[in-house]
Amino acid sequence: MQRELEILSNFALDGTPVSMKPLGCGHINSTYLVKCDNGNKYNFQKINHNVFKDVEALMNNIDSVTSFLKEKTVANGGDPMRETLTVVKTKDGKNFYKENDDAYWRVYLFVDDVITLQVIENPEHFYYAGKAFGNFQKLLADFPASKLAETIPNFHNTVSRYADFERQIAENRSGRADEAKEEIAFAREYKWLSEQLYPLIEKGELPLRVTHNDTKLNNVLLDKETGKPVCVIDLDTVMPGLSLYDYGDSMRFGTNPAAEDEKDLSKVYSDLVLFEEYTKGFLEECGSALTKKEIELLPISALVMTYECGIRFLADFVDGDHYFHTERPEHNLDRARTQFKLVKDMESKLPEMKAIVAKYI
């Protein structure tokens, strides 16, 4: 950790760091919790430059979004230091530190007395996650979208994602495509899912909004006593997108009572009780702003986002694990399998999912 401590010394921290330990289970950045001698805590992150090519644009997005959210939080009588991420600047006033052309770092204030969940144990927590992401979208409804750089071009463009998938399968850089024959066949059979949402933007049938785009359960901090939402984090992909991306991606991760990389697929399914909890929370916050078409597509968005994630994991497995952090050679394949199992399960539950959405509009 000596090198990390040296890098950290470039930031204007209040206190002297006394410990640093890895934090959380994100697939993209490397995160550390830093504790200082005076009790102050910080989140110190190495930004994944392979994923985020333009770190300056990324951090400028985060600066504008967090400043905007802080103003809204104050106006709503909330605590801006707790309910929104706070970027800690470097000693020379920058919002990130460049170690070299491949290594970029940032610091946020650590939000304390919270929990981050990897799976839901108490259904009410998922209701609160729905409220958190619904409220996030509501708060950003009048954010000037033109201020935002596209940090990952075509991030949820499922049409180009599918084309990338076929290209990576054809290239087969890992030589492992044969190990994933069944999953590749599944992805091809369900290609129609990649054509459900994205083409409707071009046709003008779905509005672009400022969205989070990575609404995994572990990207919201909940109060450790009450479970109520405290802060939406992981703002790297806040960009213009569809409300359906945020709703669907939450469903993908959070309605599954098993882990995203569970090997025993009999444990993997989409729990309708959880589906209902999130739907209720999300629609209570931003449902009145959604168009008829958006509401109609909420259930299918869960399948689309799950399918998209599945083909991304599968493509990365065949490509040689260059994108997502992995801990074992089959990790991305295991993840793709859970996503495809969920797609199948959700497909069989579409009528019930539609009935649940209808209850809350």
Ligand code: ADP
């Ligand atoms: P990644 O992009 O790799 O997912 P995140 O920004 O989501 O990284 O951070 C990873 C984890 O670290 C989160 O899931 C959460 O548990 C924890 N975390 C991140 N930021 C904070 C914060 N400001 N306060 C408290 N915990 C945090």
Ligand code: GN1
């Ligand atoms: C990544 O960073 P993290 O772990 O919150 C990924 C998401 C995927 C998710 C799958 C920038 O999210 O798009 O849905 O893994 N983030 C990026 O778990 O690619």
Ligand code: MG
């Ligand atoms: Mg995260």
